[in-house]
Amino acid sequence: MHVLQALGEMLIFPGALYGLIISMLLAWLDRKLVAVMQGRVGPPIYQPLADTIKLFAKEDLDTEGVNPTLAGLLPVVALACTMTAALLVPVGNHAVISFQGDLVIALFLLSLPTLALFMAGWIVPSVYNVVGGNRTLLQYFAYEVPLLLGLAAPAAFSQSWRITDLMARQAGYRWFVLGMPLGFLVSSMGLIGKLERVPLDAPHAKAEVGAGPLTEYSGRKLAFWRLTSWLQTVVGINLMIAVYLGGADRMWRYWGLGTYLLKMLAYLGGLALVQVLYARYRVDQVSRISWRVLVPLGLLQLLVTVWLGA
């Protein structure tokens, strides 16, 4: 029974199947919110699913000069890492796997797809891919640090690196975002950079580098990359909710999951709002903002937290 239950959680809920479904739903909601804010109508709800099906049906080109095994392996590895990270991050109140240090492991697993993306660009002998891949790597260095720093403050406060512990500490609406707002902002910006969303989407700025590291990809490989990106968004949001927004509070009995969904929608709304309000940062401005603003603020938050907690 134990094994069946574990398999069910890993493959169905809140694992792979649920992950894929919810990532497509959130991808749609993201596009819909942005569209409405821009005065447009936006896509129908089945659009991400339709896009994925279409991509699977398209010809998967073997670009000349590219190692086909590597090109095929990288998106699979990226998706697998993200799905594994999804198992560590709580959905609602419950994480499939939870252990001391799982916050660090989750972040590590989430950083591998970004490196894979860089490599995917690097192995293609096309200017747009290489330049896009380089930018991804640059942004990777610039934004993993604020993300980790921002998440370190609650961990220091709770004296634990276990995500479910962090959630438990926030019981009773003592959400960490209220006490450590700076850390929340810093890690949110880190997340935006990691997800390569506007204003930090320089690596795939259409006007400059085409589709960035994924320019020459099509078909099944591109579908996997898209799914990875959508799933990363979901996992990132879940992580932020668990660490900063209190996870699934028991507002009323049995309504924990309800508030959790509300928080997910609210955070996604915030991401969409930021996307709509700003122009893209140029790639050197991206680095500057990160190292000169976000990292110092993150350190400040960490120091303040440690000092106040001591």
Place this chain on the structure above:
Amino acid sequence: MSQITLPIGPQHPLLKEPMALRLGVEGERVVSAEVEIGYVHRGIERLMQERTYLQNMVVVERICGICSHAHATAYCQAVEALLGVAVPARAAAIRVLFCELERIHSHLLWLGVLAEAIGFTTIFMYAWREREHALDAMESISGGRIAHGANLIGGVRADLTPDLAIALGSALRTIEERLGLFDDLVERDRSFHRRTQGIGLMTLDLVRAQGVVGPMARASGASYDVRVDAPYAAYSWLRPPVPVTEEGDVWARAWVRVREIRHSLAICRQLIVSLPEGPLAERVPHRVPAGEAVIRIEAPRGELLYYIQSDNSDSPARVKVRTPTLPTLMALKQVLPGLQTGDIATVVAGADLCMACADR
């Protein structure tokens, strides 16, 4: 650091029309630039020698989709000058109405294209939404959003009836209300400033040397505007203010164009109120006498020059079209080196290039 060649074009998501930029890039800096055009060269000038003056009205409007009325107006004025015919006052005013509506739609188009290039998709959507009002207005008067066919040799074909004037007035009011958003963008939006200020500097010397015209030149301190310096059509009694500034960067070009939209709206309103009475067109002789004519007008992108030589036959012996994008392209070759690669899109999109005009 080794140099790579970054090819932009002839087909690239940044470009709305095909052209080829071959940029030598070291790291994140452009060190050399080659500009190649001709991808939409259709031999218009040669074609016009094989068509009658009347048939050329259709050809001329299709040189460019954005400034089609400017081409039509310049062509008609050149032929009318050869014929020695003066268009009636009402026709001249309606021509200017279309010219200014076209300026509004062209500048809003440009603003959207620039916003998209710097990743500010929201402004792209908003600008093109307002542009629809101008296009709808032109369609309701002439039947066409672009390539209006509003002009005749000797006047205009379409009239501004009182009903249309009311609808036009409300369309103008809508655009004007929403224009405040673009004013805010230029004056106050820090993310816009971050991407456009100090970028793509074009000095006044470069403008003079390369003969750059239009809003590009006015953003660098050169105040040449044909509507004011050599008034034509109804501009002899309309006095559009000419916004000029000196920064010479992409931000300045946005500043100039947003101001010009506002001035164009004011001119349109003035025209609605004080549209002269009278016929819409003069009868013109059938044959254009031999001679030469040079006409300059202010298209949305700048000085547009038409030269026509007639040999007393059905077709012009020579039509020369010099479009304002050409000197901008020549200057672009000097502006691109030294840029960061992240600014290439901003500068190219901010240069308001119309390759269909440049290539003919």
Place this chain on the structure above:
Amino acid sequence: MSPIDQVLELLRGQGAFHEPFEQIAGGDCVVSLEPSRLLPAIRRMLEAYPELHLSAMTARHDASGLVVLYHLWLGWGLSLRVVVPNETVELPSLLDDMPAADWYEREAHELYGIRFSGRQELSPLLTSQSLGGRPPMGPNRGGGG
């Protein structure tokens, strides 16, 4: 002296033209020059009017041969007309003094076969390199029609 007269004096001082100027439709003045006097005239005008603006260059052909018109703007329109009797005669390139002439000269060469001396390459501007053959416009034009 009106601005027009001043300029004409200037050009006359260059021994420039051999006809009185004419005013053509649209209001531009046209002055004819010998090819050899073109460059000195332009230089002299640039000294007197640093803001001299080259609007366009028109190449065409008629009974007298190939004709090139330089459409200038100095607050009013002035066109300098230069006749190139046959394809062996070269016009001086204005590239050093008025860089704006660059692409106009390339286009005149490409479409009419007019040659400009004193500049390196006259690569085609508008047509493909594979077009080859005779210039598409001009008296002995290639292509159909």
